[in-house]
Amino acid sequence: MTLFKEFSKGIIKENPVLVLLLGMCPVLGVTTNGVNGLGMGVATTFVLVCSNIVISFLKRIIPRKVRIPCYIIIIATFVTVVQLLMEAYLPDLNKSLGLFIPLIVVNCIVLGRAEAFASKNSIPDSIADGLGMGAGFTLALAALGVTREFLAHGMIFDLKVITVWQGAPFSLMTFAPGAFIVLGVFIAIIRKLQMRKAIREGRIYTPPKNLDCASCRVCDIDKIE
Amino acid sequence: MRQILRLVLSLTIICAIATALLAYVHEATRLPRERIEKKLQSLALQEVLPTFETSEKHSFLANKSPQVKAFRASLKGKPVGIAIQGGTMKGFSGEIKLMAGFDNHGKIVRIKVLDHKETPGIGTKVTDRIRKRTLVEFLSGKVWEGIVPNPFLDQFEGIDENSCSSAKIGDRGINAISGATITSAAVLDALYKICSTYKLYNEGKR
Numbered sequence: 001m002t003l004f005k006e007f008s009k010g011i012i013k014e015n016p017v018l019v020l021l022l023g024m025c026p027v028l029g030v031t032t033n034g035v036n037g038l039g040m041g042v043a044t045t046f047v048l049v050c051s052n053i054v055i056s057f058l059k060r061i062i063p064r065k066v067r068i069p070c071y072i073i074i075i076a077t078f079v080t081v082v083q084l085l086m087e088a089y090l091p092d093l094n095k096s097l098g099l100f101i102p103l104i105v106v107n108c109i110v111l112g113r114a115e116a117f118a119s120k121n122s123i124p125d126s127i128a129d130g131l132g133m134g135a136g137f138t139l140a141l142a143a144l145g146v147t148r149e150f151l152a153h154g155m156i157f158d159l160k161v162i163t164v165w166q167g168a169p170f171s172l173m174t175f176a177p178g179a180f181i182v183l184g185v186f187i188a189i190i191r192k193l194q195m196r197k198a199i200r201e202g203r204i205y206t207p208p209k210n211l212d213c214a215s216c217r218v219c220d221i222d223k224i225e
Numbered sequence: 226m227r228q229i230l231r232l233v234l235s236l237t238i239i240c241a242i243a244t245a246l247l248a249y250v251h252e253a254t255r256l257p258r259e260r261i262e263k264k265l266q267s268l269a270l271q272e273v274l275p276t277f278e279t280s281e282k283h284s285f286l287a288n289k290s291p292q293v294k295a296f297r298a299s300l301k302g303k304p305v306g307i308a309i310q311g312g313t314m315k316g317f318s319g320e321i322k323l324m325a326g327f328d329n330h331g332k333i334v335r336i337k338v339l340d341h342k343e344t345p346g347i348g349t350k351v352t353d354r355i356r357k358r359t360l361v362e363f364l365s366g367k368v369w370e371g372i373v374p375n376p377f378l379d380q381f382e383g384i385d386e387n388s389c390s391s392a393k394i395g396d397r398g399i400n401a402i403s404g405a406t407i408t409s410a411a412v413l414d415a416l417y418k419i420c421s422t423y424k425l426y427n428e429g430k431r
Contacts, residue, residue: 073240091261
């Protein structure tokens with residue numbers, strides 16, 4: 001049951017894009033259409049799960065004071081290995097996902113989950129967390145991508161739905177400002193739903209306690225060691 | 226002091242293991258990666274050149290940088306054109322590899338981006354040929370044949386090597402893709418290099 005909880009929290013309650021606001025760079029960059037959003041999401045989920053496993057496995061070996069550089073090295077190595085293997089043995093997959101791989105190396109969701117979750121929890125929990133966060137990321141990116149694509153070109157997943165829209169009548173949506181606007185609307189909707197749910201249950205809405213800022217222990221680092 | 230040593234040592238060990246792993250995977254996957262690159266190269270040749278039967282690597286620029294490659298194609302023993310592959314590091318995130326095919330009159334047949342790391346949805350508007358279909362076409366299962374048009378890459382079809390090496394964005398009818406100015410300029414930069422290589426080839430022939 002707890003495994004499922006770790007998984008499901010990433011989808012709405014602690015959605016990495018809409019609640020934690022992590023990984024904004026790929027969110028704004030690649031969500032020009034639904035297919036790209038989906039591709040980025042799937043590639044990130046894969047790396048996230050694998051890096052969570054490795055970090056969780058090595059959590060007792062890595063010294064606390066140099067943990068961030070260690071995580072970066074492990075994630076970057078992992079991403080490069082995945083890229084090389086994909087180029088060599090899965091050329092078709094590489095054609096569709098290969099472009100997203102270099103964007104993941106510095107994606108702060110991967111580093112954020114390593115620091116906030118995998119470094120403190122067991123391997124099965126970390127896998128569930130990685131899968132859930134990845135699913136939340138994928139859903140948010142695909143939703144953003146489809147919305148922008150539809151508003152800009154009248155297309156859904158690269159298929160033209162409104163054929164009378166030639167070119168890009170609402171071209172603002174294809175650029176970064178469009179991504180900010182759609183993202184803002186999405187965040188507002190999610191927050192409103194969460195607040196309404198909280199009021200119905202008779203409490204005041206507070207963001208999840210273990211958000212990444214709250215779980216940052218940089219200030220206590222000398223006390224821990 | 227002992228603690229600092231411990232930190233340095235553990236970071237060094239992790240880096241060393243990561244480096245060893247990367248080196249091993251790089252070597253182990255080298256042969257399959259080269260094989261796939263060769264396959265993609267021959268597909269690209271068919272796309273950028275007129276119909277041909279045989280193609281051979283041409284080595285008139287053997288001492289130039291390894292990035293630049295040339296392929297001569299012939300049909301029934303007669304040469305039909307030459308394809309030149311070149312690259313630039315000026316892309317939005319790293320290298321862009323480009324191939325251009327020239328026919329016997331020195332005119333560009335078609336250009337194709339072989340490899341790039343541009344942002345999906347932005348830079349790929351310049352580099353990739355993506356088929357756009359309508360929902361009706363998709364549901365009726367209509368299949369398209371032939372090469373997908375790309376408004377940026379198609380601008381260079383039919384121009385000769387002289388007007389290619391003097392082409393500028395915003396001038397002589399070369400339009401950049403809005404939102405992807407850097408990628409557009411990088412593809413043009415790679416094309417300059419290819420055209421100057423083609424000039425070298427022509428001078429060598431005379």
